Amino acid sequence: MPELPEVETTRRGLLPHLQNQTINNVIVRNAKLRWPVTKKLSTLLIGQTIINIERRGKYLIFETGIGNMLVHLGMSGSLRITEADGLRKKHDHIDWVFNNNKILRFHDPRRFGSVHWTKTDPLEHPLLVKLGPEPLNREFNGTHLFTLSRKRTVAIKNFIMNSQVVVGVGNIYASESLFLAGIRPSRAAGKVSKTDYEKLAKTIKQVLRASIKQGGTTLRDFVNEAGNPGYFRQKLRVYERAGQACINCASPIQQKVIGQRASYYCSHCQK
């Protein structure tokens, strides 16, 4: 499942292949993504040149001279570059054919991903305008979390997974960063101290940076190859380790559903 590090890795991988390249054709085999892919998207994009690829949260922004295409990978989506005669697989829903004979191919078995078109400032798009700060920016820090969380009763794990609070913290990294910060995921967000939030902001940055770095190495050929599932697994400290020994104290890692999501923590190290 693509978390922010994978989206960023995808962006970096795609950019050198697509920058300044022109779209010759758009082939939509299955328009039924999370939101229907509009015909307008295809017609408008043909003949356009990709000026840049940016990222906001888990959204990729493909900039052209007349507007921007937004792509979200959902939880099973991937984008890769293939040659014009590349083999097609099941769930390859969209191709963008470029004038350098390369194809940008959107693959998404569960179709939770989406593709949008916006003529104006992409950051003003309804799906992006309310997003919280980027976790790796300076404006995301303990003070931000502390201020926003006052009087909030929601579990801190749900709080940091809320994209209006901070973008890019998915289920895996929420558990991982809370473990490193020593905070139990079920605690009410409004009851967590400023000191703890300062620690948490740091561990969120730490976990995401480490993962981007790893994505940069293990997924170096991500855009050319058939993906690489589970690349991050070996580094995880609590996620999917229920019953196994805590790396700090050897207590068994607990698993609990919080906000409809599996959550993992050490009941000894996290208070």
Added chain:
DNA sequence: ATCGCCTCCTGCGCGC
């Protein structure tokens, strides 16, 4: 305003 539940969809793992 905030919370928590529901939904979309497919692949996987489990039990028989």
Added chain:
DNA sequence: TGCGCGCAGGAGGCGA
């Protein structure tokens, strides 16, 4: 070995 079932998961939408 094969079948059927239940579940996971990002995040918007909605009812309370």
